[in-house]
Structure formats: structure tokens, C-alpha cells
Amino acid sequence: MNVKKPDHPTQVLHELNTMRERAELTDVVLEVEGRSFPCHRAVLALCSPYFHGMFTSGYAEAKQERINIQEVSQVAMATILDYAYTGCLQTEPDQVQAVMSAARLLQVDFICHNAAVYMKDHLDVSNCADVLMYADMLANSDLVKASEEYIASRFQQVVLQPSFLQLPLFLLQSLLNREDLMTSSEDNIVQAALRWVDFNQEERLQHLPALCGCFRRSFISSDQLVVELERKCQPTDCKLVYSDSTTQRLGQTRTEMQIFLREENYSFLTYLRSAPCYDPSTGRLHAIELPPQLDYFSVTATARDELYLAGGIFRWIKKPSHVFYQYNHRMNTWEERCGMSIPRARCGLVYLKGYIYAIGGDATKETVERYNPSCDEWTSLPPIPCPMISDFCAVGLNDSIYLISKEGCYCFSITENKWNKIADMIQPPLHPQAVTYQGSIYCVDCEKDWRDSSSTCVEKYNPTEDEWKWSGNGSFTFDSATLMKYGDTMYLLTVIKRWNLLERENHATICIFQYQPETDSWLYLKDKGRLVPPMLEWLGSGSSTDCLTAKMIPTCLGHVGDSDEDEQEDFEEEEEEEMYGHFSHDEYVDENALWRYSISDVDSDNKDGYDDEEGYE
Template sequence: MTDEEKGLETSIDVLIISSDDSIVETEEAESPQDENFRCSDHAERSLQRMENCLQNQQLTDVVLCVGERRISAHRLVLSACSEYFAAMFSSGLRESFQTEIELQDIDPDCLQELVHYCYTGCLDLKEETVELMLATSSLLQIPQVTDACSKFLEKRLHPSNCIGIALFADTQNCPCLLEKAHNFTTEHFMEVIGNQEFLQLDANSFAKLLASYELNVPNEEDVVNALITWAKFAPETRQENISKLLENVKLSLLSPSFIVDHIESEPLFSHDPKCNELIMEAMKYHLLPERRSISSARSRPRKSTVGKLCAVGGIDASKGANSIELYDLRANKWSPFANMSGQRLQFGVAQLGDKILVVGGRDGLKTMSIVESFDFVTKTWSSLPNMATPRHGLGVGVLGGPLYAVGGHDGWSYLNSVERWDPQTKDWNYVAPMTSQRSTVGVAVLGDRLYAVGGRDGSVCLQSVECYDPYTNKWIPCAPMAKQRGGAGVVAMNGCLYVCGGHAAPASYPSVARLECCERYDPKTDSWSPVAPMSVGRDGVGVCVLGDKLMAVGGYDGTQYLDLVEAYDPLANTWSLMAPMNMKRASTCTIVI
């Protein structure tokens, strides 16, 4: 390179093109480098130029004809926004070369607005035309507009229009809008059935609603009443579908009196042979409980009718969790509900009517005999007669009306004594004692018997199980569990006992292992069998049945208190994680209200 060339190289000025196309000269660069230039508003400015060309009818190369309406445009712009036009203009078919193209079954006003959108990216959505705009954009395959129209409709869902929007979304193949509309309908079902759209609902769509476990109803009786109202709106055409719809009602969960008074006597159902079969199946469910099938869809409750899971008190890191929180299965969410009247640990809980009874426990080191009642409606506490014996680590159960307080520890010794409280006379009386002393005992009612499962007697955790027969006032030994268990969760479900977790040695031992394994007891064969284990070994786990699932709540894993909640599906023999509690706690008492 010559000296002259070198001089030229070092004296080149750097030019920057500004957004208004002016050229700005910078200071002379000492050491020039390659540069990458990008105009930030290039795409917007280019489209503005194209829109100006469209308005001035310059360089347009296609005319879209809809009836008498003629809409000019540029093929390239339409193809860039619409897969429909992109395929049309690049397919090699005659439309690729025609300057005028006839379009059928398209609203001309919507087409005009969508052509304008292709140039500007802007569109005014209006309630009176949004469905037509969605249908047109769906046909022309402009997904951004289709999505915007769907979101517009989602925001305006109402009990009076949600069924119509769901049907429209189905015809337009808009799965997200269909799901949102269907979910809105199930959530607000009791409001929806009061609107005209519900009465005009077709049988297939109504069957889909009735089949949903998400249907938000206070009880299954309301579902039956809605079905009768719908059928009687046009009985001459809807009678033929009545059995198909009744199949999706949870008939087995209706009371026998309701089945007899409102279903069996209803001509809509009584004149249909298939409906009579369904009615008979439901009556057998009540008359022959030992033959119940856990796989029947008509005996699986909806999420809204299973009630709320209630976690009462327990032990936390501060050694005193006195709060009560509720779990909503539909929302999969825990929320604070109330507080206990004071600190109490290792108590028992049972439900009588709309009240929770909290029995015994200990306040710090002192073991208590007191019994309190909590009213769910008023959220108030009241005192009931004390037990004869102070007890903590006891188990409680309601069998045939009376409440039983089983075993526990009185502050000095492990107990085998059992007391029974009569809600009519308000008196406590002793019944036959157990054959073994049991504290942290699992208690459950199965059939017409009260079962005491495991626990510890001070030296060891127990494998033994016994059941109480109230007619003979005797405790009868049952087959022992496969594992020694103290502090296990015990519950009756589907004609069997389920035992979850616990520990296999006295809890005071520092190296005690917490169990994740679970067992099931079948009283017909007097035998135990293993079921799927929980995800974490824990004792002090609260268990109860919520709908068709067994819920395991909280516990202690040997190092920390848990907010962990798992649900067991007896059909699949699997556990699944649910929303955790708001507070980490063990020995919480769980019931369903």
C-alpha cells in the first residue's frame, strides 16, 4: 500500500444515517471498523409507505371482490399477514395470476378492516361485530386477530352468554376460548340455568356439562332439578335424550328419599327403561353398601360437593399451632378460617352436625379433660362436659351417634380406657377398655365398629389392631399390621381401613425412622396389604377422605414440620401433590365439613 493510500485510509469520515434519512458527519475516525446499521422503525415506515400507496391506488396488484364491494390491495402485504392469502398467491393456481379474485361467504366490512390491519397492525374490536371478525380472521388464517377476538370475548363472559360463546368457539375451532367459556359455565352453573341460553342448550352440550366434575353446585339435587327444567322446556323432542343425560348425574350420592320422591316418581324418568335401571343402581348403592364399586362414575362426587377439608391446630416449630384453615378442592387452595380458643396439643377432633368437637389434649405439660365445641356458622366456641379422665394422644370417633374417646396418656401413664359421650344426655361413661394401652393411637369407624390401630405403650410402637363392638361392649383382636406404627394417620375408605406413615419406635428416640409406607385393611378377609407409599416419611400426619381421594396433611419428617399435602387415588394406587397448607404443622386433626 502506498503512502497516499494509507493517508486515504486514515482520513475516511464515518457517516451515520439518521431516522429522518439525513446524513450526519462525525469526527474523523482514527481507526475505522466495520459497522452494522439497523433502522429501528424500518418496518413501520415501510408499511406506512405501502398504506399510502394503497390509499392512492398505487402499485396495487389485486382486487378482492365480495358481492359488489371491491377492495384493492398488494399481494405481498396480504401474504405476509395471512396464511390464506399466502397459499392462494403462491400455489400456482389461477388465483396466483388473476387481478380480481371473488371471495365467497366473507363479510365485506370485516374483510375491509382486516386488509387495513395487514398494513397497520391496528383493529377496532366491537361487541356487536367481534364474533364475525373472529370467524373471518379464522378463515383468512390471521391468528393474531383471532387471538385478540378470543380474549375480547373472554373478558365479557357472563352467565347469560357463556353457553353461546362456548358453542361459537367450538364451531370456530378456538380451543382456548372454548375452555374458558366451558370453565366459566361450570363455575357459574347455578346462575347459568336461570338464563334463556340454558333452555336452548342441545343435548350433547348439556351432557358434557353434567359429566364435568368441576360443575359448581351446592349439591347433586340441584343438578337433577336443572335436568328436569331443561327437559320440560321441550319434552316432545328431549325425552329421547333423557337417559343419556341422567347417566351423568351422580345418582348414587342422592339420598334415598330424594330418589323416591323426585326421580322415581317423575314421568320423564319413570317411563324410560334405561332411567329405571339407573334408579335401581342408585338404590342398590344405599341398600347394599358392601357391593359398592369405587370405579362407578355415578358414585364419584363433584369437587364442589365434597365439602371443605378442615385442618385443626397441631404442633409447629413454636410447639403450638392454634389456627384452623380450610382447603377448597376446586380451587386447590388453603385459606385461614378461625383460631382455637387457646393452645392445645395432641387432642382429638370429631364432627357432630355442623359443629367440631375438640376433645382432651394438653396445654404445655398439663393433660386436659376439657371438651369444646366449635360452631362453623358463628365461628364461636362453647364448653361441653369434661371427660372423666384427662387424655392427650387419644383417638376419637363417632359410632352410631355417641362420641368415643380412646386411649391416650393422662400425664402419668398410658391408657387403655375408653369413654363414650352421649350427645342426648350430655354424659360421659366408660365402656370396655382395650386389651392394650395405646397413646398416639389411630382411630376410625368402619361399618358398625370402632377400630384402634397401632399407637405406643411407652416401650414400643404397636402392630396390633383391635375393634370395638358396641352391641357386645367388647374389643375384638384383628390381624396385626405389617409394621409397628405410632402416630400414624388412620381413616376408613371404600369399606377398608387405610394407615399412613407413623414411626416405628418411640418418638423420643433421636434416630427414630419416620415411615412413608401405607397399608390397607380389609375387614372381610381380616388381612392387611401394602399400597403405594407417600412421597415423604412422616408421623403426626392428618388423614381424611375428601370426595374419592384420601388426603394426607402435614406431619413431621424427623427434622422439620411439614406443610406437605398429598392425595391418594385408590383406583390408580398413586399419590399426587396438592397445594401446601399455609402453616407447617404435625398432629393436625383433619375432618371434612
């Protein structure tokens, strides 16, 4: 007979743990910070080479009934023993380092490894410098590397944290010498070093000449900073010697780009997991990676060009999602942050005064919460007075967030922490899209039903007067439109789609208008393929498109048409049928291919009535 009881190992371990809790048949007691832990030597020896060596050696501890364990906390020992008797590792975030240190002493490799992985996966601006110092102390090269890379990718935020000032000189020098520091100016690096010196000037001033070797003199734009460095170094009687590097850091190669976002482009219509990212200064089209399997989502940019993404529903598996991501410019990836308190789809996502606001998009269509990037936490705020049932948009201006919809317009004061009703638009929008420009809000109803041939005007809101007015000297005819800003200028991009009966396909015409603030008018432009990205078919193949402007790093972005072929092959046939089954083969559109279309002159199909020297009428 050969019979095996499948759950026997689990039952034995469970019974051993029960016996430990009752102190039954235990043969050793570990004394830790005044607390006694009755244990079984055999279990300890199996999980820890430290205890195995202790109990099988000729040392006195091998026969002692009570053993005093030094340099280990009660909490850490309790966590390690729970793992030894259950196979489960569970601890609070603020105890991970203590548990890892204890596990390293007791040679419990599983805990050491997983604690390091946890710290690597939970790096943030407030703890990354502490983790770096801890990892260096343990000589954990993988965790040191991960911490340094994280600090480099969030340099401008990390240098403001108290823990940054505790870094030892050699770690600071290692960071300041990195090529991939994500900071827009060498001046910021000098200021960070001066802040570190001034924290303890009596001891650290002597290190300033050594730190100067990290600074790239040709990229320091402030003469005042150079004078300050020389003044501070006078007491040390040392000559300043700067780095001889003449290359810009990675963060100094940022350039302002337009990021085009369209919801259905990333869900069930294609495997594509990136969005077009266009650089008008060079005419080059790049791609920004997106998290996988997204459907409804919102993206916003901070004053420092940090990108955040919220929302997302995995439509085909019907699973609501609370996801919230921050973009890593260096890696062209999205890193998950603290999830929103409730699932949101098509929420308004607004950056204002250091915080991110997620508005609506929930089941009630009215809740609001605020994200604090410095501590990775969400806080609930007063709900919207009227549920947002239809499409809406939200923008931040001065100290307020403005909400625009067909149901009405509202304003949330972040100083007063309350909502107020404001004037409604002249023509209530079905699909509003808005931007702020020179102290006002500009809004357009950006998407038309294919049967709607009416013209549309841009409306302008003055917060001081609480009044909407028509903007410009005429109206626009389009199927979809996008308001966007680039540099100090605002543009309106319109798309007109026409069905060609002979070719049995849609053709799109793109027109672009530049806003003239002096005359409150829109000037039609004959663009030669720079202001309008080479995405004629892409822009004309779907619904409205949002355009977000942010400073990106060209060398870190993907290229148009890049795709993960292995991931495509991994899709099961039944999943593909579920997502695409209701489309005919003729209807399926490969949007990777659509990006490759270019336009040499977008006014080729324009009708009379446009004049590049006058406003549009």
C-alpha cells in the first residue's frame, strides 16, 4: 500500500504552532528584550542556520533551557517565529527594516530576501534616502542600486526630504556624480549640496571642495551660486575644482512635448499600450508607455512635469480598479502608488498647489478625494453638489478647481474647502474639454455626433466676473476638436471626417488655429507638419482626443510602432474572441500602423475662407 495524505505537512506545522502557543513540549525559551518565547529547537534549527549551529555545537547555549538573544527586537523575533511555524511572513511597513536586520543576524534568507524586495517595491520620496543608507550598511548591492536609481529619478523631490540631509558624504558624492539625475538644471544640484553642507556646516564645510568635483561648471547658469561656493570655501583655503564633464544630465535634456490621450485606443480596439508623444520643435513622434489593460482613465501633469494616472477598468474581465500611477521618466514606465479609496472611471484629475484631485467617476458620480505626493496618501473632500451624470471636465486655476458639464458648472475652493455654483456655459456642452490660459478658462464641446453638422464656438470664462463669453470672431465646424497649449500659446485642433463612397473609407482633414489673446481671435495656420503631429489617420479614426503638455526626455521614450510581440502571442484565443468577436475583420484597425501616416501640408483639403494672415471667419 502506498497512500499519501496531501494535507499532512500543513497539519503538522499547524499543530506545532499550536503547541508553541501553549508552550507544550517546547525545549528552549528565547529571551528577547524581557519577553520569553517558548520554542522547539528542531523547528528553529530547520529554519535558521544560526540556531542550527548553536544547537549542534559544543557551546554552552546548546544545552541551556533559556537563551538570551541580543540585537533583536521583540516584534522582529515574533515575526520570525511566526514565519518559522507557519511559513507566512507578515509585518507592518515600519517594522520591515528591524525584521530584515534580525533575519540577517539569524540567517533566515527567505525573510532577508523578501524584506529587501518589499523595500525595493515600496520606495518613495520620503524613505528612499533612509533605505539607501540601510542597504549600504547591509552591503546589499541590489537594494543600494534600486535606491540610488529611485533617488535619481525623483531627485528634485528627494532633496527636500529631511532624510536626504543625513546621507554620508560618499553616498552623496555617488548620487551627485550620476548621469541620470532627473533635474532640469545643474543649479539644483549645487543648491542640494549647499543645503546638505548648511545642515551641519561646522563639520561638513570641509567637504565642499570635494563636492565641487561633482558639479559641471559649464552648466551652472547662476553666477551667484559660483560666488557663494567660492565664499564658503575661503576658510578651507582650497581651490575649487569642478567636474570636467561636458555632457548634460538626463533630466537636463527635457523638452516640451504634446501627449495625446484617447480612451478607446488602449482598451479592446488594439493591443497597443502606448500613447503618441510629439515634439513640435523637431517634428519627431515618440511613444509614452501606459499601464497594461487600461480602459477608462485620466492623466494630469504637475508643475514639475510629473505625470499621474488614475482610474482604469479591465472591461473584458469586469473587474473595477482603484489604480493610481506615477510616471517614471527615466524608465518610461508607470509605478503604482497608493490606490484611490474607491474605483473611478473617467474621473476629473487635476493638479493644483502641490496636490492631485480625483473628482467624480465613481458609482455616485459625486465623491472627491485629494492625493498628497509627499506622503502617498488620499484624503476625502466634500462631494460635488450635483452628481456628474454626463461627460464633464475639470481644470485648476488660482486656488480653485472648476468643473464643467451639461448639468452645470461648479467651483471648489481649496482654501475654503467647499463647492460653489458658478455661471453655466452659454451652450451646455455634451463633451466638454477645457484648458486654462492667461487667467481664464477656455472650453469647447469637443465631439459631435456624426449626424450633427452644426458649428461650435469656443467659450471663455472669466473667474472674476463669473461670466462665459464667446471666444473669437466665428464658429468652427468639426467632428472632433482638441484644445491644447504649447509654450506660451494656445491652439485649437479640429478634425473633419468624410466618407469616401468610391474608396469606402473615411478621410480626415485636420485644421489648426492659434489663439490671439490681444484680439481674442483664432488665427488659421498653414502648418508644415510641425505643430500638427504626423498622426492624421490616428486623429481622424476615433473620438475626441485630450492633449497634455509636459517636458519629457526624448531618449527615454519609445518609438512609434513599438509593440510587445511576445505579449500579443500570450493572449488566449478565447480572450481575443471576447474582445474582438463583435467586430468584422474589415472594422478592426491596427492603430500602430495609423501612427505611421504623415502629413506634409494639413491645409491640402481645406476649402476657401481660411486666411493665414487673418482670423478664422
